[in-house]
Amino acid sequence: MAAAVATPLKFTFSSSHGSTRRLQWRNSQRSIKRPYRGVITAKVEHKPPPYSLEALEPHMSRETFEYHWGKHHRAYVDNLNKQIVGTELDTLPLEEIILATYNKGDLLPPFNNAAQVWNHEFFWESMKPGGGGQPSQAVLELIKRDFGSFEAFVTEFKAAAATQFGSGWAWLVYKANKLDVGNAVNPVPSEEHKKLVVVKSPNAINPLVYDYSVSKLYSPTRLITVFQLPLLTIDVWEHAYYLDFQNRRPDYISTFMEKLVSWDAVGLRLEAAKARAADRESKK
Numbered sequence: 001m002a003a004a005v006a007t008p009l010k011f012t013f014s015s016s017h018g019s020t021r022r023l024q025w026r027n028s029q030r031s032i033k034r035p036y037r038g039v040i041t042a043k044v045e046h047k048p049p050p051y052s053l054e055a056l057e058p059h060m061s062r063e064t065f066e067y068h069w070g071k072h073h074r075a076y077v078d079n080l081n082k083q084i085v086g087t088e089l090d091t092l093p094l095e096e097i098i099l100a101t102y103n104k105g106d107l108l109p110p111f112n113n114a115a116q117v118w119n120h121e122f123f124w125e126s127m128k129p130g131g132g133g134q135p136s137q138a139v140l141e142l143i144k145r146d147f148g149s150f151e152a153f154v155t156e157f158k159a160a161a162a163t164q165f166g167s168g169w170a171w172l173v174y175k176a177n178k179l180d181v182g183n184a185v186n187p188v189p190s191e192e193h194k195k196l197v198v199v200k201s202p203n204a205i206n207p208l209v210y211d212y213s214v215s216k217l218y219s220p221t222r223l224i225t226v227f228q229l230p231l232l233t234i235d236v237w238e239h240a241y242y243l244d245f246q247n248r249r250p251d252y253i254s255t256f257m258e259k260l261v262s263w264d265a266v267g268l269r270l271e272a273a274k275a276r277a278a279d280r281e282s283k284k
């Protein structure tokens with residue numbers, strides 16, 4: 001019987017079932033509740049890449065995958081499951097866990113693990129064997145409109161990935177509305193909506209949190225309609241490239257862009273982003 005005195009953070013949200021609840025996070029000791037009878041508690045999965053671990057060789061080695069997916073990604077999953085078991089979070093989809101624990105930039109303990117699980121799944125799916133080359137016509141047209149040329153986009157994306165100080169991520173994002181960026185560099189909230197932007201983020205932060213708003217997220221519509229949807233990401237944590245490239249991050253970034261990017265995935269994500277933006281506008 002756990003007797004820890006909770007130190008609840010003042011964070012109120014409505015669940016996906018519409019009832020208003022208070023998310024309580026215990027700062028030190030945590031009493032583990034048994035799941036409510038009849039409530040399915042989802043365990044976050046350690047999803048494999050959509051290809052075999054050696055499929056990206058010689059550009060990304062099997063050894064890198066064995067460490068990066070097999071150990072780092074797995075650790076984020078295992079640690080997240082330990083953190084959320086028995087809490088209000090363990091029945092929520094991963095995206096909602098991320099947004100709830102982002103807590104307006106005052107991160108709750110599960111945030112980093114939750115975001116890193118999502119980021120890595122997204123990263124694996126941002127690559128494919130025989131990747132690189134150029135995007136589909138629909139993606140290419142938007143890139144040319146918003147960056148001037150494909151080459152200019154590549155230059156900006158590479159620069160964002162190379163200049164993210166320390167650990168983090170670089171992203172191509174479809175910006176469907178204003179961004180509320182608390183702890184990420186770029187973009188500017190006053191920019192015109194509905195365009196592609198390149199952003200970089202530190203540590204586990206991802207663009208899902210840029211549009212953060214408790215009132216909009218949890219009531220009355222589901223948060224899925226208010227996401228900023230990323231289209232592409234590159235992991236620039238050192239663990240992503242050190243075995244293959246040692247400290248040569250720019251070489252890793254160039255290889256990613258030229259040999260690994262799945263423009264098919266970007267095209268599908270762009271369609272999804274447009275659909276979400278349209279759905280969101282229809283509910284205003």
Ligand SMILES: [Fe+2]
Nearest residue numbers: 072235237240
């Ligand atoms: Fe990573």
